[in-house]
Amino acid sequence: MSVALNHTIIHSRDNRESAAFLAHVLGLSVGAEAGPFIPVETANGVTLDFATIPAESITPQHYAFLLSEEEFDEAFGKIRASGAAYYADPHGKHPGEINHNDGGRGVYFTDPAGHGMEIITRPYGYQEDGAA
Template identity: 75%
Template sequence: MSVELNHTIIHARDNRESAEFLAHILGLEVGTESGPFIPVATSNGVALDFAAIPAESIVMQHYAFLVSEEGFDAAFARIRQAGITYYADPHLKQPGEINHHYGGRGLHFMDPAGHGMEIITRPYESHEQTPTTS
């Protein structure tokens, strides 16, 4: 039996702002609004449906995106150009650094709703190498 993630709902204070923010960083398109949702589709077909809810109801979530080396370079350039603080670690203790976990590169940043976003060039299943930061 094949199982694939089709979509997930991401809570936001402003669904358009959050959808456009992530789409811009990742070089993706914002889809057509459908009811309370504004979708951003990933290249593997998973839709991230941004839904506006009251700010006090938002619970921080973590979303990690596997990107190519070229995709990382492009996203990293957009992050720096926008002046977004980025970190090598999910606890936000290493600002201005990227990591080199499992022989790749990765970084963490926050979206407008306070969710932790991560871009990585190697999946965490690549446990052959010890994580490092720079």
């Protein structure tokens, strides 16, 4: 049996708001409510189940999404259009910038619940074929 991540629960102040925000940025669909969860399924079949909990109970987490160059352009355009702050780094020291790590592009932003979201066009440690 091969092991694959199937789903994870993401705590939010408002599960519908957080699911809709991320789905909009990434060009995904919000699924039908399933009990206390609002699901957003990624292209590789991993479901992000947004659950509403009290705001003081939320511990900010980090979620990174690998996108194509075209998807990055679309998502980054939506982030900018929303007026959300974005950064080239996870610590917010480079506001209004993107990074070019590993030969691609990346940007960090925060979702409505305070989670650190990241979109990248190359996985960490990526090297072109034949590169040393």
